[in-house]
Amino acid sequence: ELKVEQNPLFLSMQEGKNYTIYCNYSTTSDRLYWYRQDPGKSLESLFVLLSNGAVKQEGRLMASLDTKARLSTLHITAAVHDLSATYFCAVDSGGAGTALIFGKGTTLSVSS
Amino acid sequence: DADVTQTPRNRITKTGKRIMLECSQTKGHDRMYWYRQDPGLGLQLIYYSFDVKDINKGEISDGYSVSRQAQAKFSLSLESAIPNQTALYFCATSDFLQIQPQHFGDGTRLSIL
Numbered sequence: 001e002l003k004v005e006q007n008p009l010f011l012s013m014q015e016g017k018n019y020t021i022y023c024n025y026s027t028t029s030d031r032l033y034w035y036r037q038d039p040g041k042s043l044e045s046l047f048v049l050l051s052n053g054a055v056k057q058e059g060r061l062m063a064s065l066d067t068k069a070r071l072s073t074l075h076i077t078a079a080v081h082d083l084s085a086t087y088f089c090a091v092d093s094g095g096a097g098t099a100l101i102f103g104k105g106t107t108l109s110v111s112s
Numbered sequence: 113d114a115d116v117t118q119t120p121r122n123r124i125t126k127t128g129k130r131i132m133l134e135c136s137q138t139k140g141h142d143r144m145y146w147y148r149q150d151p152g153l154g155l156q157l158i159y160y161s162f163d164v165k166d167i168n169k170g171e172i173s174d175g176y177s178v179s180r181q182a183q184a185k186f187s188l189s190l191e192s193a194i195p196n197q198t199a200l201y202f203c204a205t206s207d208f209l210q211i212q213p214q215h216f217g218d219g220t221r222l223s224i225l
Contacts, residue, residue: 100214103154
């Protein structure tokens with residue numbers, strides 16, 4: 001059974017600081033997805049990582065995937081208030097195109 | 113118009129009532145999913161469907177049923193609602209190989225008294 005663990009679950013940051021969110025998963029998979037959710041809103045896709053060593057960057061966020069370590073990271077550079085949200089990673093449960101299993105999410109709060 | 117539309121957006125009902133949540137999509141995707149979100153638990157998969165004739169149970173299917181009426185429509189039913197089914201419910205769609213991320217609806221907030 002695939003398990004997906006994120007840490008930390010809560011993260012309070014100061015503007016301008018850097019930090020990393022970690023996503024570990026328990027079984028082999030080469031597809032990992034990162035989503036953002038604002039309070040009371042739907043999920044917005046951030047990154048799709050489809051192979052070992054994949055790295056994607058958008059603005060102050062950069063995601064990477066190490067399938068051998070079963071680990072993905074979401075790195076935040078010089079945080080700003082607008083990045084305050086909950087971030088989820090999700091992993092294909094059984095190969096390409098199957099259902100996703102989500103982590104519990106990391107709630108990020110950025111303050112000045 | 114939204115690509116994935118969920119109705120209703122909010123619903124308050126009583127224990128024991130039958131509830132149906134509906135999802136329709138214009139993305140042309142074959143694959144559709146229902147998730148439940150509770151605070152601190154992330155999203156849990158209830159049911160998913162890879163095409164009209166294919167329905168699969170997810171992590172937490174007990175107490176729920178689904179119907180895939182057409183490629184574009186996927187409904188979730190609570191036959192006899194209970195208070196611990198109070199949650200935010202999301203419908204999502206994806207392409208065949210999930211090269212693109214799943215696309216989520218705006219959610220249905222369901223409260224069972």
